[in-house]
Amino acid sequence: MARSYDHLLFDLDGTISDPIDGIGRSINYALEHYGYATLPREAHSPWIGPPLFHSFRAYTGRDDETHLQELVAKYRERYADVGYAENTLYPGMAEALQALAYTGVPMAVCTSKRADFAQRILELFGIAQHFRFVDGGDIHIEKWEQMAKLRERGIVTERALMIGDREFDMIAAHRNGLSAAGVLWGYGSREELTAHEPAHLLAVTTELHALVPLCEGSRI
Known part of the structure; x- marks a missing residue:
């Protein structure tokens, strides 16, 4: 049975x-703000699923807890405004x-x-x-x-x-x-x-x- x-x-x-457009644009918003190279749309797919903190750490190669939290906070700034609706x-x-x-x-x-x-x-x-x-x-x-x-x-x-x-x-x-x-x-x-x-x-x-x-x- x-x-x-x-x-x-x-x-x-x-x-x-x-969610790829809203997530991807918000990722790039955070990366650009902190001086990192932004990613093309096709590179955003692996970011969908894992916690953002881990993805930012893997991409930047940084283990600085404060900085990684800043990246997540900057991502959420745009996502809360418009990113959630780009879905x-x-x-x-x-x-x-x-x-x-x-x-x-x-x-x-x-x-x-x-x-x-x-x-x-x-x-x-x-x-x-x-x-x-x-x-x-x-x-x-x-x-x-x-x-x-x-x-x-x-x-x-x-x-x-x-x-x-x-x-x-x-x-x-x-x-x-x-x-x-x-x-x-x-x-x-x-x-x-x-x-x-x-x-x-x-x-x-x-x-x-x-x-x-x-x-x-x-x-x-």
């Missing part, structure tokens, strides 16, 4: 929406979320992005009502640690499903005893995702509908 899920946890960037909802996502919401299974967002930014994006697309809560990250917080806190507090159980486009989502789920679904319309490759043996691998947003009968209490 197929496993049923009592909660669906969604990553945001690269899973629900495509595109993936085709078919609104319909898939509506179908999943109809099952009655609780849904939430678990993202490395700050929670207030994530909430504004959900409201921008008119889909915030589908999610019971938004769990956001911050500097030095890994996604698996976010999920561990949700487990410790009893907010989600081991029967929750994490849905995301990067290996960080798969790792976070498995380290906390959850199943994971990898999505291929975001920024993680098939090889990156399959290396972590997700329970589901979805190629297009319409395949989210296949999760409907697996949702506990589904009306379908």
Whole structure:
């Protein structure tokens, strides 16, 4: 018998929406401000998923905590103003979320992005009502640690499903005893995702509908 899920946890960037323009322009805003070379659009993809602090450290080669926090703060300055809105909802996502919401299974967002930014994006697309809560990250917080806190507090159980486009989502789920679904319309490759043996691998947003009968209490 197929496993049923009592909660669906969604990553945001690269899973629900495509954030590359807002993230990329805000990265360049911060880099330029502090005298670093900016990046072309095609070089922004690896920045989507990991915590920004780590990405700035890898790019600049600096370990100066204060400076790296300054870069993150400068990024957020532009992102809070306009970057969050330079975002595109993936085709078919609104319909898939509506179908999943109809099952009655609780849904939430678990993202490395700050929670207030994530909430504004959900409201921008008119889909915030589908999610019971938004769990956001911050500097030095890994996604698996976010999920561990949700487990410790009893907010989600081991029967929750994490849905995301990067290996960080798969790792976070498995380290906390959850199943994971990898999505291929975001920024993680098939090889990156399959290396972590997700329970589901979805190629297009319409395949989210296949999760409907697996949702506990589904009306379908």
